[in-house]
Amino acid sequence: MVKDSTNNQNLLTLKNIESGYGHVKVLHNVSLKVKKGQIVTIVGANGVGKSTTIKTILGLIKANAGEIKFKGETINGLETYEIVASGIGYSPEGREVFGNLNVYENLRIGAYTVDKKDFSERLEEVYKLFPRLKERKNQEASSLSGGEQQMLAIARALMQDPDLLILDEPSLGLAPIIAEEIFNRLAEINQMGTTILLIEQNVSLALQLSDHAYVMEKGKFVLDEKASVLAENDYVQKTYMGIA
Template sequence: MFKDSKDNSDLLVLKNIESGYGHVKVLHNVSLRVKKGQIVTIVGANGVGKSTTIKTIMGLLKPNKGSIEFKNKDIGGLPAYKIVDLGIGYSPEGREIFGNLNVFENLRIGAYTVDKNDFPARLKEVYNLFPRLQERQNQEAGSLSGGEQQMLAIARALMQDPDLLILDEPSLGLAPIIAEEIFSRLEEINQKGTTILLIEQNVNLALQLSDHAYVMEKGRIVLDEKASLLAENNYVQKTYMGIA
């Protein structure tokens, strides 16, 4: 199910993106790139444009300016379903699972474009990654714990075997030990070849996990650096990591 290649070529490239809601401009000339095989994170406070960036990539918002390329194909303005079909999996903020359906049914929906002959193998891969979901496959998703719901949201996004997995605030509302477990699974997913773009407020965890990171403030990218170097940046430590 998962990829083995890691050739360091650009998988996703945003150039000078402007986007927003109606007449309200949120993103201002946002440029970033995600290389194949990496984990890349965008960090920043609430309301600075992180989720708007993801929604624009996913076709939920149309960019007013700039370009978005995925696997060297211009995807700016394409509808979301076509972007998913091209190989981008998306786990939104708030998880947005189907609470009245059981775990298995949620995963089946996530695999809506998967050939029925391939479905059992995909399901096995996901259950190996998240054994707790297999244990609860007949349980209503709405009755799962917050951590289990997040696992389900990630697993559902993985069912189509994406080249790029995008996650919006996967640790939101989770106890620290559960957040660490989720991040451990993300590392395993990446080691098996899936590229990850992560939106995260938990800067400590995000920078530990990531290869590269961007800091966003007021709809603009203000820092762009290797994650290990950003973790040592005095401004980042003081502003986002609580280190005086």
């Protein structure tokens, strides 16, 4: 379903978020804004808190301080299923498809709150985005290639027609040409009106795709700028893009 993405309001905001695991604090005073219709990327090395940020947004980890708002409503404190039902789709790191189920069954699970009529419409839309999934709809997910499994993970997250799609490392483990194909589909999804929050280690590819980007180091955002500006930043180029 094509959405109206012309409104430039904040769809998601994090304000002074602190969270972590038990007594180990990972995020330190993290603030972020994702405007409706944007693609926003969080980049950074392994272990700096990128995935923790996503898990905190989704309620998989509870924030110790700060506020998370989605569509103007405070969501920290809600259960994960409530947060997802409010309009957030999630494609996790490592894809986590159900390997013993076929493609169609994986997509059906992604649409567990969708009625029959809407399910049929959503199914056709994701098949248009990812024709290979339609070709392999009766094939077990475990037998798909890495790129096809990533397509399935994204398609599954889209089955509920989310307002915000969150993706954690969608290019992980993929050949460059396949990663580029995945990112082309993400651009198409965004053009249809779905806002995207992306966690990605392929900084060059992510900045090409995105409107705005944050650089995270040691649980804090150290840079916050238009993606096109960060792509020209000497520190970003040297530290994250291998450009001397």
